[in-house]
Amino acid sequence: MGYKIKIIKKDQYSISKWSGGQTTELYIYPENSKYKDRNFMWRISSATMDIEESTFTHLPGFARELMVIDGETTLEHEGKHKVTLRTFEKDSFMGDWTTKSFGKASDFNLMTSKDCSGSLEVFEVKDKLCIKLENGENRFNVSQYFYPVGGSIEIQIKDDRFHVEEKDLFLIDYSYWKEKIDIMNNSPNAIKIITAVVKY
CATH class of the missing domain: 2.60.120.10 (Jelly Rolls)
Known part of the structure; x- marks a missing residue:
């Protein structure tokens, strides 16, 4: 976990x-x-x-x-x-x-x-966004990536807080786990965050 x-x-x-x-x-x-x-x-x-x-x-x-x-x-x-x-x-x-x-x-x-599967999505963040990460199965692991476009962000997971500059790549690996993460926009304008999810 x-x-x-x-x-x-x-x-x-x-x-x-x-x-x-x-x-x-x-x-x-x-x-x-x-x-x-x-x-x-x-x-x-x-x-x-x-x-x-x-x-x-x-x-x-x-x-x-x-x-x-x-x-x-x-x-x-x-x-x-x-x-x-x-x-x-x-x-x-x-x-x-x-x-x-x-x-x-x-x-x-x-x-x-063929040994894994993946998908891309995009989110818009004006001020703050809460995302639920969840994997309730023991049979695979998840790697999830966040790539901010248009500004920098802060990501908070429980008591941990991480600063991510524009076009840096934030990676979180988890297996049997469920948690909400908060993404805060440091920029005055709305930005986009591309997220890639890989299951393997």
């Missing part, structure tokens, strides 16, 4: 190039795995699409969720579906699909292997 916390700062991220722009790896699990070796269970990243048309990297064996952070892009999955994503809209697709993007944007990505 209980939980473990980790805050990954922006200056700890790994940055690389892909054919359509730049990719920033926020987190990969296991932490000693390598994206290029495709030996990870899940990976969280943020990428830019710097040209009008890009072809996504082929990733057989992985499911993907992609959420636009800034701009607008159209994803075309050959023989599957086509969707236009505006800011904080998302799409789910498989890594072995042939996928092209049209339009310049930046995004938030979650890639999961």
Whole structure:
């Protein structure tokens, strides 16, 4: 029971190039795995699409969720579906699909292997938000990530309080556990928080 916390700062991220722009790896699990070796269970990243048309990297064996952070892009999955994503809209697709993007944007990505499942959501926080974290089953663990866009936040869990700067990644791991957490907005304007949940 209980939980473990980790805050990954922006200056700890790994940055690389892909054919359509730049990719920033926020987190990969296991932490000693390598994206290029495709030996990870899940990976969280943020990428830019710097040209009008890009072809996504082929990733057989992985499911993907992609959420636009800034701009607008159209994803075309050959023989599957086509969707236009505006800011904080998302799409789910498989890594072995042939996928092209049209339009310049930046995004938030979650890639999961067959050994886990994951999803992305977004919350707006004007002043304070209370979120319930719950896992009543012993058969899997949960890793949940919070990524603030537009300002910094404070996260309170019981008597523990954590400061998270904009675009830092706050990670909480828990198994058989139930708790409410409070998220306080430090900014004068409403901000968005992207949350990724992975069950494994």
